[in-house]
């Protein structure tokens with residue numbers, strides 16, 4: 001449902017462009033004082049100085065909203081989440097607090113396998129309604145586009161079920177968030193294939209990719225490329241096959257061990273490489289040269305108590321960095337955009353301007369949507385947030401606290417709290 005909307009008296013703060021911003025470009029934001037944005041049928045048709053509007057309300061075919069000097073930013077793009085899942089894994093969090101590692105829990109049959117079991121047991125309706133609950137929470141924090149991954153089915157039926165749930169949520173007339181689905185059949189080796197990882201990759205290539213592609217159930221194919229999960233060679237084989245089906249490549253890369261996932265992402269021309277806590281210097285350079293979006297997930301590093309990805313160095317090396325939450329039931333049970341912002345600024349040493357670009361335009365680029373969303377420019381979707389301040393520096397300063405008072409999707413106003 002799209003609307004005609006005029007927002008006036010806003011302090012407009014936005015990156016500019018229709019592609020990812022790389023390196024030093026990430027710090028450049030356009031700021032318009034006393035600004036107005038006009039949205040017609042959901043698409044931005046004017047961005048500039050105020051034009052004389054003074055009254056709130058509906059008149060001359062447009063809703064009019066007086067921002068009273070507050071900051072208007074593009075809607076946030078959360079470009080890496082796993083929001084469709086069954087069950088929870090709170091006990092694993094306690095085990096980790098006692099010193100056990102994420103990978104050792106996975107090796108002894110917990111971790112992703114435990115969520116796979118719970119997800120396979122839930123039907124369409126229960127899974128869908130749990131996922132819907134997370135979407136509502138994201139919208140309140142200003143997210144207007146979210147990526148979601150399969151990967152908790154690891155069998156034909158449940159992988160397709162996860163993707164169909166995302167499609168069904170995305171088709172909902174009342175939706176406040178656009179959903180971009182990613183096929184992550186290679187998230188872990190299912191127990192049925194224990195010791196036969198190559199055969200599982202064959203199954204994904206021969207039996208899953210054709211169905212996913214033919215039914216347009218996902219735009220991207222992702223893989224957990226990690227020591228003890230899927231090797232570089234297995235990841236390369238799967239992603240190359242996916243690209244032949246028209247699915248762009250994404251990787252969970254160099255999260256726990258420096259396996260060379262960043263280098264592989266560059267070699268394959270992947271859309272993004274994500275996590276990257278252990279990415280090598282050569283991998284960072286290769287991503288910058290190849291134009292791979294480096295998607296950083298500081299909440300996961302925080303939750304796992306691991307060193308943060310080297311965001312500052314990546315930007316200085318010329319990478320396009322995106323930030324996302326990684327909401328999932330294991331390594332990071334959080335979709336907190338405010339905390340993501342604070343951690344990126346404090347520990348990854350991004351400036352607030354770079355952080356805004358990473359959560360908007362570069363997130364959009366990581367979803368191949370920088371031409372449509374991620375900045376406030378004529379021709380893009382009318383997706384915005386209004387902050388409760390005229391100062392965007394409150395974003396990292398309000399640590400883990402929401403400063404969004406209004407989410408606007410396709411020109412529709414959603415006051416936070418409603």
Ligand SMILES: N=CN[C@@H](CCC(=O)O)C(=O)O
Pocket residue numbers: 082111112115224252255300326328329330331332
């Ligand atoms: N690292 C792999 N995948 C997810 C975690 C999945 C899980 O633990 O359930 C991630 O991005 O953090």
Ligand SMILES: [Zn+2]
Pocket residue numbers: 080081082252326328
């Ligand atoms: Zn992930």
